[in-house]
Amino acid sequence: MSEEKIDNANQNEKKEKPFFLKHLFDFIVLVFLIAATSSFYAIRAVQKANMNKNDVLTAVVTFGNEELARYNLTEVTDYREEKIHGKYTDMTLGLKHNAIAVVESGCPGQECVHQHWVSEVNHPIICAYNLIYIEIIGSSWSDVVAG
DSSP states (O other): OHHHHHHHHHHHHHSOOOHHHHTHHHHHHHHHHHHHHHHHHHHHHHHHHHSOTTOOEEEEEEETTEEEEEEETTTOOSOEEEEEEOSSSEEEEEEETTEEEEEEEOOSSOHHHHTOOBOOTTOOEEETTTTEEEEEEETTHHHHHHO
């Protein structure tokens, strides 16, 4: 009988831990990653909501270090297109209220066209082939960055 008790005790010790306890560290890491990602998106949403709705958004188009054009996107009411010339090819910019896009470009990769409409201050459009850089500047962007 004593041998049976010893065998039963050994079998109980050999039983595996429950799944949750076996992978406790993995669950803790997963919960931390979900919380961190959620926090990032929540903070970004609050920043967007706190931006002043009366901000004047201006698109600045530069070629190398030279400014080619400046468009006040806040004053644009109807869709319109503007032509600019890059280093190698012409580009067509689409302008609408508070947004800008590269509608057409002769560059081989078309990455600038695939960026679609941009209306955020910290999201530039870059055409490396034509050396064109388009950024949106807000009137109170420095206040948002400073916090």
